Amino acid sequence: SRKHETILELAKxxxxxVINGLSDLEHPCQILADLTTIKExxxxxxxxxxxxxxxxxxxxxxxxxASALVGMEIGVATPPGYEPDFEIINRAIELGGKxxxxxxxxxAAEGADVLYTDVWVSMxxxxxxxxxxxxxxxxxxxxxxxxxxxxxxxxxxxxxxxxGEEITDEVIEGPYSVIFTQAENRLHAxxxxxxxxxx
Numbered sequence: 001s002r003k004h005e006t007i008l009e010l011a012k013x014x015x016x017x018v019i020n021g022l023s024d025l026e027h028p029c030q031i032l033a034d035l036t037t038i039k040e041x042x043x044x045x046x047x048x049x050x051x052x053x054x055x056x057x058x059x060x061x062x063x064x065x066a067s068a069l070v071g072m073e074i075g076v077a078t079p080p081g082y083e084p085d086f087e088i089i090n091r092a093i094e095l096g097g098k099x100x101x102x103x104x105x106x107x108a109a110e111g112a113d114v115l116y117t118d119v120w121v122s123m124x125x126x127x128x129x130x131x132x133x134x135x136x137x138x139x140x141x142x143x144x145x146x147x148x149x150x151x152x153x154x155x156x157x158x159x160x161x162x163x164g165e166e167i168t169d170e171v172i173e174g175p176y177s178v179i180f181t182q183a184e185n186r187l188h189a190x191x192x193x194x195x196x197x198x199x
């Protein structure tokens with residue numbers, strides 16, 4: 001089950017730490033690896049602009065919270081009806097987060113230091129594939145969108161990618177992509193998390 005409530009219920013009765021490996025609401029393990037990657041390539045977080053392009057899904061929700069916690073501005077561009085969770089947004093604002101919401105990918109990408117996307121059709125959404133492909137037209141990370149970002153920006157994706165849909169081959173394989181280092185950092189970040197809860 002991907003239900004967030006299942007994890008909360010498990011944690012309520014567990015006698016050991018419970019880690020959210022992924023739920024329909026959040027994906028904090030992914031974002032730990034992402035923050036590790038951003039720090040590796042950018043040296044820190046203060047003053048950075050993070051741009052999320054695409055679905056306001058669990059990874060997006062965690063990115064919004066993480067950005068608030070570390071002091072990054074975040075611009076979120078989603079099609080109408082695919083916005084991130086309202087309660088997550090409120091929590092991030094309470095934490096001091098600076099968040100810009102738009103339906104225009106160019107607006108979110110403008111001046112960004114980190115450009116991030118995820119698949120348009122996630123696990124369990126296959127029955128909505130045709131509708132989603134129509135709704136997300138224009139939300140692809142391509143070289144034109146990358147050109148709007150800051151010099152030395154980085155491109156991220158939590159993988160697996162649907163090449164030619166949410167991101168082009170040219171960007172994934174291009175000089176600004178840190179996607180494969182980001183994937184490697186899942187291992188290192190999760191080892192650190194396990195060490196933390198065992199300590």
